[in-house]
Amino acid sequence: MSHPQTLFAQTVFHGPSLLRSRLATVGRATTRAQLRHLRETGRYDCFRLKRQPAHDTDHRWPCPAPAYWDSDVAKWLEGACYLLAAEYDAEIDAAIRELVALVRAAQQPDGYLNSWFIVARPESERWTNIRDQHELYNAGHLIEAALAHSNYYKNNLLVEPIEKYVKLISEIIGPGPEQKHAYPGHPEAELALLRLFTATGNTKAYDLARYFVEERGNPIGQDGRPYYEWERDQRGDSPYKRPDSYQMHDSYFYNQSHLPILEQKTIEGHAVRAMYLLTGVADLLCLDELGIKSFPRKSEYFEALTRLWNNMVDKKMYLTGGIGAVWQWEGFGIDYFLPQGSDEGGCYNETCASIGVIMLAERMLHLDLDSKYADVMELCLYNAVMTGVSLAGTAFTYVNQLASSEADKSRREDWFDTSCCPPNVMRLFGCLGGYLWDYGGSGKSAHVNVHLYTTARVGFEVGQQQVILEQKSNWPWEGNILFQLQAPAGTSVTLRLRIPGWAHKNFTLTPSYPPAEIKKGYLVLPPAYTSENKVFAIQIDGFKPRFVSPHSYTNQNTVTLARGPLIYCVEDVDNPWERDHFRNVGIRSDAEVTERDEAIDQSGERYISLRCLGWTRKVGDRSEPAAGTQPGSSSLLPQTVVAEQKDLVFIPYYLRANRGGRGHMRVGLLRQ
């Protein structure tokens, strides 16, 4: 099996598109900006194993920022390797080479490789707080960095020390009576180890990843108790001593270890952890699916995966593809708890979490080719994730609320104390080509499943001959995609083209093919069609602006404008009359919406804005009672009393916080 992280290079963005433009910006600007921040904050030097001020000044327990510096460096390194493949940059190249040398030199004789523990903690503390101190998380990101590095540099300079580290970890952790029956507090190592196994055949890596998945949440894992409780007692910590992110003293839902994965009915806890964990689970199933490694309880785990996916998407996902309503644990609230902003009770939507959704969705498509996964993948990509990086590629968001407030304005930062999101954006865009489609074949047959539309070309070999599929479109602005297929004579090619849910099955294939079927949201073009039509086009409808709303049980009573895969929002920069974060602004579901083709001032990048007539809500009665008067006295009015009609300008959510303004923004406006 192949992952997007290895396949992306087979895809070339050969013509203009929003994705190519963003990828180029991330490659040029983000990579350098992030490198500068890594240097300025000391992270770049962490593998020099010198004590730095932050090692002594950051007292947050149990995880000060330097405890995950290794992962910041590793993610940058991984993303930079992907992006170098698209465009060479000597400064970046040099930095990668230096970092790799530093990592190699930092490894301890026994294979141990964690800068914070080596520099700032006594040796006896290693592996004593696997729950909270990110040792395995850092290891996972180092593994992924090593794979990206070996893929680009075609050498083992980073894979070698990493495999030595994996060997050490699999001695320390495992099912043996002398081993720790542990699993990562912050999942990530699972999917990294399985990628390592896929790339190198390292079976220790496979076994360890599978152990992590199967052992997780075991109520009697160590001395008849859950591992983390046993570990806590070994440290001598009170059950009531807990990180700020744990709601209660036994809130193991935080890291998805409250139950074995198979027994989890709802998606809970820290959203990034949940996504990384389930991506690892899906990888185990993919390896079984491909016959590479048999996984006996595959169907039960598949059931758990779909159950948790469905719970997440149906009841815990925002319209933008954002996940995680609760700030305290950066994660999921109860079903349908989806306030738009922190002034309404929540909304976190970490950029990394939706990147995790994209990773999980990609794996799910291998297990169950259903456009619902690709729809959500695309939703996250163009909305919850793309909004996380500025147009210039140098400023970022960590939290992606659907509505700003005075306390949480819609704005960007150059860097964060916990800076997981910026390099994660690099990693995602760096291998974006790998998410567009999956493909393969053998002998005389080949297939391409097209998940995302843009302008790109993929080439791959089947029976030692090249199959090339090219798509050309103005996606996400227009739904017309022109395909060109090159395949060796006599090779049967099946193409499956995603028909997005929002197109409601409305599309036109040219030349037409009446027998074509849609299977689980993919239009299947069999060899009978592809052999006759090397050039064909599909026109997908759904680019007329439409209104979408969250589920009624969210108590939101809002409408949002969407167009194709894009979710729209309002910003004060286009609506300068607004002073209260659009809290009292509504649109009529029957409003006439007009489109305007626009260009960003600085870059000339084009986008389509939407306009319609809105209204402002009158809050309170004409005879507003005095403060402190019995509740309910002032609110006999329906919510929808129109104080004033207003012209509203909407822009794609991904564009927010890029063009000045006061940081007032909202996605869902009141419904009349």
Next chain:
Amino acid sequence: MSHPQTLFAQTVFHGPSLLRSRLATVGRATTRAQLRHLRETGRYDCFRLKRQPAHDTDHRWPCPAPAYWDSDVAKWLEGACYLLAAEYDAEIDAAIRELVALVRAAQQPDGYLNSWFIVARPESERWTNIRDQHELYNAGHLIEAALAHSNYYKNNLLVEPIEKYVKLISEIIGPGPEQKHAYPGHPEAELALLRLFTATGNTKAYDLARYFVEERGNPIGQDGRPYYEWERDQRGDSPYKRPDSYQMHDSYFYNQSHLPILEQKTIEGHAVRAMYLLTGVADLLCLDELGIKSFPRKSEYFEALTRLWNNMVDKKMYLTGGIGAVWQWEGFGIDYFLPQGSDEGGCYNETCASIGVIMLAERMLHLDLDSKYADVMELCLYNAVMTGVSLAGTAFTYVNQLASSEADKSRREDWFDTSCCPPNVMRLFGCLGGYLWDYGGSGKSAHVNVHLYTTARVGFEVGQQQVILEQKSNWPWEGNILFQLQAPAGTSVTLRLRIPGWAHKNFTLTPSYPPAEIKKGYLVLPPAYTSENKVFAIQIDGFKPRFVSPHSYTNQNTVTLARGPLIYCVEDVDNPWERDHFRNVGIRSDAEVTERDEAIDQSGERYISLRCLGWTRKVGDRSEPAAGTQPGSSSLLPQTVVAEQKDLVFIPYYLRANRGGRGHMRVGLLRQ
């Protein structure tokens, strides 16, 4: 100054009313039922100072239930003393006498008096966790019990050991360099000490209470640090070791010690603690107001009180008078965060918390005679509090959500592990007469401010002569109140009658008095009127059913039926077709509402039910998409698509969970 707890005996409920009927039930049934539970659970015996199984089996840190057994006993004792005054009961009398003897015998030579610490903890642990272990809270309730006891029994058998205990506490805690600069983790002692001072003139009690109020939240109180942090370090506890009710490691908002009271801008944290604390603050101001004890920063504290009252009532109070949206800390959420039930994200509304609102409102009326306080007091009494006790007086609620769910049905329990609410209901009803009105006078002038309407008579002396005011009404069902005044010839009597906010100033006074003014919601009847009219009636309008709604910013979009002071709800017992807790049921704001006079089957108690036509919401589209599909796909419909019209029957919220059914209940129904 006098408190309702001492004045109540001057009021006689001399004719039938809802309040008298409830008071009688609480007196007869609740007092005995609670005594039985005190006995069965070991609480009754706690002052025997024998180790009981619960001392060893309840491992909750830092406060297992036996740590506040003393307060359960004290609150029962206090309430029982009030209720004995209304109706003698030999069994109760005997139990009180025995308990008092046990308390006296339990006191340690130095005055210490806390059964849990004496029995279950080493002596060195006393006063080491004032933040969480309820020593001062228990002391406060013992003080209140002692005052009730001395009031009824006219002896000092309980006051004596309690004053000795107060002396000990005021040696341990205070501003001196050798003293602990502490204040109660669970406020209550403040108001209790001030009542003790009022009753006995004990100035140590006054000084200690005032110290508690002024020291609270001092950021440099002990060794330059907040007291609770200093105390925690003395214990050797990590800052991250915290009770489950603390959101984060430094969440001192939980017990209102995050800031000095004067700097608190919003009402935060545990709702009962907040109410008890502010009641104590108000008492300090009342004592100044009456010239009993001067309190120099009175105006600043009054500003803080009104600021916190206004924030609570305007932004953090439910339509029923319930407070506390958040289960974890049994307290306030952010402004306008008022979900109706736990399946929507919260709603706690502890019975005790609204009893606390009543106590605070009563004090505020002394400081600022404004009907808004009495309106909220009455709202709490007839709704959030009265719903807390069953019609039979033997079953209770602790949490009073506005909507049930499968996980939290609308139902009652005989007892709770933390059983603060049942005896608190006894305490409140026991001295209810003291809340109806305040009154006084000197020389030749007298006044009565009438806050609550019912059928009752108050008699008090002015210039050694008796003034008697009698009111007779069918409140809360009808708004006609007949007054009879007896006053000595030559005594000028001013009466002030509350005009509830929901009456919108619509009332008829008979005989009429055109010059009468309404001042801050009270109709002022001056001596010119009262000397001429010893019998008069007021007809207050507002008993036509009306619709009320929470503030738009709550995102509730619901309407609720109200009538007079009563808030109504729907229950499945009257609407047996309902299967999902009325989650999808709505009413039209323009619906015609009819009334029906009804009687409870068992007791014959009468009430008025309301009826109107409702509708059920259709959730989802006709073409419900498959599970796990991009959010927003199913919800293009407005919320108000009517699937079906339904006849709805509404009952007063206080009646819920009394007449069988499956525990489905809701206060706010969808707005069309």
